[in-house]
Amino acid sequence: MARLDPLPKDAAPELADEFAFFERTLGFVPNSLLTMARRPALTRGLIALSKGVYDPSGEVDLGLKRLIGHVASMAAGCMYCRAHTATSAMRHGIEGDKLAAIHEYRTSPLFSEAERIALDFALAAASQPNDVTDAQMDHLRTHWSEGQIVEMLGVIGLFGFFNRWNDSLATALEAEPQETAEATLSATGWSVGKHGGGH
Template sequence: MPRIPAVPDAEAGVVGRLVYRLARRRFGSVPEPFAVARHHRKLFWAALVSELGWERAATVLPATVREIAVYRTATVVGCSWCVDFGTMLQRLSGLDVDRLAHIDEYATSPLFSPAERLAIAYADAMTAQPMTVTDDQVAVLEREFGRAGLVELTQMIAVENMRARGNHALGITDQGFDAACAVPQGRSLDGSRTP
């Protein structure tokens, strides 16, 4: 249960109930981060518009590259809700979710393409505290994805850091969208394994 309860349908307002209904139709359930955000109606709308905008605008990179970087970010931060929801979205998009269990082996695993490895390493560098992104890393990414692709990758990793850290702070955990994938246990916020 989150640290702040979700706003129930009865208290969500007419338009809020409409958004909840549309979310149920699309995802099977109302995403808990939206239902919690409904406590602050202006930020609820800002988040909704932003999410729809990012979804429609992020089209330069191949979906596999973009989504694997977002997934990696969620696992490093330790947001079980983001991992759960993100896995469902990948599955619904026809992406290979079975390989997600091997994300920690990305550097050597044949399950990940060279472009995906670059994106995952960048997600690690951007999510690390302190950040470890280097000039050389950015130059390689620009050669691989172009400037627009690099900006898209950077933005989507940054957005996922915001989502995952907010959900984690509010105690929003996996909602059962995709039970096939869970956050590896024993991971600290800097991505290192804990005993």
């Protein structure tokens, strides 16, 4: 059960444009943002960061960015964020079978070597304590430019916030991400857990 209830959308009229953006792109306003709406400046700042992280003019594929967020959320153990990144990944071209194999990305033929290296980076950077090494950075540079590495770390950093926010508050999961996660992530250890009852 959520530890803070999401506010109704109209409780923060100053965020109407931002919420309309999510309704257009996701089909709903995430409960994480509706909970955060108690502080509109914080909500706006996080949305601005999200738009920068997922800038369509970036060099890293938007679907892969969602997988990076997913693996970072696996490291953190946040089921809410795993469900959201699964839904977003599929909306950005990641096939269900690839998503279902995310827990075995190191060996699955569905992942390229460059993707494996990026996902290893996500896992190491999202671990506590941080597990990124100089050797890993050198390996990352064999497939990715410094600008691309910055984009990937932006995703990992964003989910550092989202994982802590949603896991601490047991944010209630919305219907679509829950359905996506149940359909694609059942073999990966995903369960709705404390995020149930949100729709």
